[in-house]
Amino acid sequence: MNALRRDAYRKKLAKILACANDEEFFQMVWAVHALQTGREKHGGAYISYPKEAVTSEMGNKYSIYPWAIETIIGALLCTPKYKQEPGRRFRKLDCSKFQAVAAVYNLLLNLENVEYGLKLRNNSVIEEIPRIGHRQFEWQRGFVCGSLFYRYALMYGGAATSAHFQARRGVALDKFMLVGLSLMSIFQMTPWILQPATSQIAGLTGEEVRAAIAAISIPLKEARLRASGLRLSRNEIAYRPSVLREFPCVSFGNSNERLRAPLPDLIALRCTSGLFYDFIGAGSHIRNEIAERFETYCLSFIRHFIGAALAVPQMEYRYKKNNIKSPDILIRRAL
Numbered sequence: 001m002n003a004l005r006r007d008a009y010r011k012k013l014a015k016i017l018a019c020a021n022d023e024e025f026f027q028m029v030w031a032v033h034a035l036q037t038g039r040e041k042h043g044g045a046y047i048s049y050p051k052e053a054v055t056s057e058m059g060n061k062y063s064i065y066p067w068a069i070e071t072i073i074g075a076l077l078c079t080p081k082y083k084q085e086p087g088r089r090f091r092k093l094d095c096s097k098f099q100a101v102a103a104v105y106n107l108l109l110n111l112e113n114v115e116y117g118l119k120l121r122n123n124s125v126i127e128e129i130p131r132i133g134h135r136q137f138e139w140q141r142g143f144v145c146g147s148l149f150y151r152y153a154l155m156y157g158g159a160a161t162s163a164h165f166q167a168r169r170g171v172a173l174d175k176f177m178l179v180g181l182s183l184m185s186i187f188q189m190t191p192w193i194l195q196p197a198t199s200q201i202a203g204l205t206g207e208e209v210r211a212a213i214a215a216i217s218i219p220l221k222e223a224r225l226r227a228s229g230l231r232l233s234r235n236e237i238a239y240r241p242s243v244l245r246e247f248p249c250v251s252f253g254n255s256n257e258r259l260r261a262p263l264p265d266l267i268a269l270r271c272t273s274g275l276f277y278d279f280i281g282a283g284s285h286i287r288n289e290i291a292e293r294f295e296t297y298c299l300s301f302i303r304h305f306i307g308a309a310l311a312v313p314q315m316e317y318r319y320k321k322n323n324i325k326s327p328d329i330l331i332r333r334a335l
Contacts, residue, residue, distance in 0.1 A: 022220060160285055218251070
């Protein structure tokens with residue numbers, strides 16, 4: 001019975017998403033997220049909504065959680081569109097109303113609940129809790145944090161790592177982060193921008209800005225292809241990978257001239273922990289440099305709280321005629 005309900009909800013969700021214009025849908029979910037993150041002045045200009053929808057309160061019946069929006073966008077990009085046939089009425093989702101995203105959200109929750117029920121036939125609740133937490137907690141903590149930018153700038157700031165990034169992306173890592181922060185700030189206020197033909201960020205050339213944007217953006221057609229490929233990796237909709245993690249910006253238009261970021265905070269994520277996408281396939285010397293700099297960061301972090309004398313870096317010693325390496329960081333017991 002649950003399998004039949006799952007299939008029914010999947011069909012209903014696909015049917016409603018097939019009626020949606022992708023660009024209009026992106027604008028709708030951006031507006032809803034703005035309404036519920038303290039930006040009603042900006043989001044309210046693009047959607048009609050009940051006053052109760054302006055909330056950041058967890059558990060409010062009008063709340064549309066950002067992790068669900070990310071899942072919905074993934075489903076949208078995987079769904080083929082209805083083709084209008086001559087002489088037949090064409091149904092289209094009205095993306096100017098809060099009720100439209102609420103309908104999609106409720107269908108998603110119903111589908112997720114049924115899929116959880118099916119999965120728990122063979123798995124315990126305890127096994128499922130970490131997966132649910134991993135999906136939600138990072139959104140609740142937030143991605144915009146100075147300490148995160150410091151950590152990843154330090155980790156990926158080595159000579160070999162920086163040279164690899166510059167060669168692959170055509171822009172220095174620090175300038176890439178600056179463009180990311182700038183775009184995130186802009187997309188907090190507007191759902192779309194025109195692709196900059198010249199530099200609009202102080203201290204950067206137009207070429208550097210365009211190179212940074214190219215690293216975190218993707219045309220809609222390619223986004224749909226990638227999302228469909230990622231969909232095959234998981235059966236449960238809640239756990240499918242998101243194309244927005246690598247490409248938080250999607251371009252629209254005949255010349256891909258319009259850039260949209262439905263969840264602007266994912267740009268900050270891409271410029272911090274998401275930097276690993278830029279080093280997939282890099283040589284072992286680069287991976288070793290990143291690991292060493294991360295160990296340096298951890299050692300400095302721990303020493304800040306317990307003192308330099310109690311935190312010791314890795315050392316090598318002899319034991320039974322063998323060279324043994326200690327753990328990366330040792331914590332001494334205070335006398």
